[in-house]
Amino acid sequence: MPDSAKENDFFSKVYEVVLLIPYGKVTSYGAIAEFLGAKRSSRMVGWTMNASHHLIVKIPAHRVVNRNGLLTGKAFFGNGDEMANLLIAEGVSVFDDQIINFEQHFWNPMIELSL
DNA sequence: CCGGTGACTCTAT
DNA sequence: TATAGAGCCACCG
Numbered sequence A: 001m002p003d004s005a006k007e008n009d010f011f012s013k014v015y016e017v018v019l020l021i022p023y024g025k026v027t028s029y030g031a032i033a034e035f036l037g038a039k040r041s042s043r044m045v046g047w048t049m050n051a052s053h054h055l056i057v058k059i060p061a062h063r064v065v066n067r068n069g070l071l072t073g074k075a076f077f078g079n080g081d082e083m084a085n086l087l088i089a090e091g092v093s094v095f096d097d098q099i100i101n102f103e104q105h106f107w108n109p110m111i112e113l114s115l
Numbered sequence B: 001c002c003g004g005t006g007a008c009t010c011t012a013t
Numbered sequence C: 001t002a003t004a005g006a007g008c009c010a011c012c013g
Helices: A010-019 A029-035 A039-052 A082-089
Strands: none
Touching (some): A029 A039
16 A cells, blocks of 8 residues: 555654544543554654644644643643643633543543544 | 653653 | 653754
8 A cells, every 4th residue: 555654654643633532521642652552652742742733733732631630731832821721611620730530531542432 | 973852651669 | 659760752953
């Protein structure tokens, strides 16, 4: 198959998964990395989110947090609590940059996209 | 070309 | 329960 590898590219996959996160749900960098078969490369997911900012396509990066439900990337949203604000607007409780009842809002691509 | 850095996570002490 | 180190891989100067 001639086409390729671009579709299976790490970046593209990350974008796809993130775009599939339902409204009011969140997931973690590690979960995405694991879904892509590279659990140890969770940093790349974060880097991908950063890169996604200058894309034409809108990426709901606010729905991606670390495995503790902590909004580690909130500083990259520009203003202070932009990220937390977006999550709250979607019905996700956030306090002190920490998602409340994280497990309840957690969306696991391994299961939801279960193969 | 090489070293430092990072939106992470796991394991060991 | 905390703290420290390692692994991961792409980008930047």
